[in-house]
Amino acid sequence: MDFSFGDDQVMLRNAVRALLAHECPPEVVRAAWESDTGRTDGLWAALAEMGVVGMTAPTSVGGLGMDETDLVLLLEEAGRAALPEPLLEHTAVGIPTLAEAGGPVADAWLERAAAGEATLGAGPADGYAVGAAACDLVLLIGDQVGAVPVDGATLVEHRSIDGSRRLFEVGGDAVVLDADPALAFDRAAAAAAAQCAGVAQHLLEATVEYAAQRFQFGKPVGSYQAVKHHLADAALKIEFARPAAHHAAWCIAVGDSDRSRDVSLAKALASEAVDLAARTALQCHGAIGYTYEHDLHLWMKRGWALSAAWGDAAWHRNRIAAALGI
């Protein structure tokens, strides 16, 4: 029983954190909101350069042969930076699912996906695939996993409250992959949980910083107990959501028999944590947090979106009930 991450995992996390601190400041996220694709100029390429984009692919196709326990900290970083790039769809879901399926679709796409030359999208079959128009191949996950090449697919676009998330209904001829749809879904839900935890952590830190320097009645507002206790409650939710998210990643990596139940535990806790963090952050900022100019909304909206994506808290709580036989 050892929850600690290895030196390599921590080094990779630190490298990604440093990259995102430099290359993914709020201005870049805002620019992505305004861009055609919802994505940034060059960040995906930089992550590909580091090996992150293809890290979950087998080394035989040029990946790093890493698993969910290697990826989970990076997903948290993506959340902390509100990174508008498809780390969840491509790296956490697309590549491992193609690798599991094998066959002609994998032969055609996996190597290019590992190199970052082709981008994989993913979405629930009855929902939206984020950023599909800028992808090359989209996996639709329902009773089975279908692969739809974007070239030739019909795409119906909807706007998301998070301007970097372009939502697409994807139609077209799907090739059914020989991959477990429940596993593919769990990969996505667990990755979303890790991102939620990262978004929540940023919201908390940004609000602590703000509350310490905003003065009212001659004192920092962060010295008032009502504000402190709001923030302590948000911190509590995050403190207990993160280990569950790490555990969920491990369950996927090793094929644990309680995987689906414990992925649901992680996603429900993380959704609840980010929901509370967003509410708390806004309340403790006051009106400045309610503006479009202030950066807070970039994370709040990402939090709202991720909290609901791949099963919201209520959905996952129902799935836990089913797993408990009640």
Next chain:
Amino acid sequence: MDLSFTAAEEAFREEARTWLAENVPAEPLASMDTPDGFEEHRAWEHVLFDAGWGVVSWPRRYGGREASLVEWLIFEEEYWASGAPGRVSSNGVSLLAPTIFDFGTPEQKDRFLVPMARGDEIWAQGWSEPDAGSDLAGINTKAPRDGEHFVIDGQKTWCSRGAFADWFFCLVRTDPHSERHAGLSYLLVPGDTEGLEARAIGRLDGEPGFAELFFDGARVHERYLLGGEGEGWAVAMATTGSERGLNLRAPGRFVAAADRLVGLYRELADSRGPDLDRRDQVVGAWMGAQAYRWQTYATESRLRGGAPIGSEASFMKVLWSELDVELHATALRLLGRDGERADSSWMDGYVFALSGPIYAGTNEIQRNIISERVLGLPRR
């Protein structure tokens, strides 16, 4: 990261489970807050200790089996899942013993640890006073030195099972002119000291589980001073880390209670049909227990890596105490009109759970600690 248990850990779990299945009393014991129940629980401590299960993580020379922290967490999971009785020795074993290990002299260790662990000497905590609750540094019980003795005058209160306990660990003002955190000392006081009187107070359940302690010139020898004279605050703070965090309330207790709650829902749903609102509350309790479990194993890994357990213990204290209330409240809602029945163990559990957010530092105080010491918000 490897979140599986080793073969040795699994074997340890199996050994504990087997022993508990064979030895846990079939009938629940009387409440440990009653004179008879207290002695029944004491006898159970003897059984546990003599079989090597009383203090699994302690050194062998004091009756332990030098189990790792992970093994101790496993033991707690098995212990509570087996339906075994509450631990009447726990204030001593969980709160005082870690302090003795850290601050005690070799003589004190040899004198106190084994009788404590075996339940031969059961300890109670004498910290709170009528005018010093959350603000513990406001304590006013004086114990100036007189030669080799300290002479205690004052009053303690809310002392759990103080009416039956054999020994008390007390925080007192050995420098009578000192204020706040200075001048305090940590004294170990024999229950039969002349000038000490313990008077029972009924708790919420009506049982005499609290005591007031009246000290009137009670003389305690200096060999019973734990840590340095005047350094009681630092010594006491070491205890609060144990009280809030891992030691007193390990996740196994709540995991087992949540599993029983799931069983209760299942049983009632079989006869009355499903109730999705209440089912969701049951799931919420189960999730809380699991979240605490994984967070504790994660914390253990950090500790093994050399990190200290600091104010993070406050996260745990808030979590387990509020979870415990919710879990039992959910059970009572499931029971409906039967919830109020006084013979229901869920009602007993609810009444006890309600004290969790108060003792061991109230949850408001814990939230102050989280916001100021973990998040770094300004104190004023």
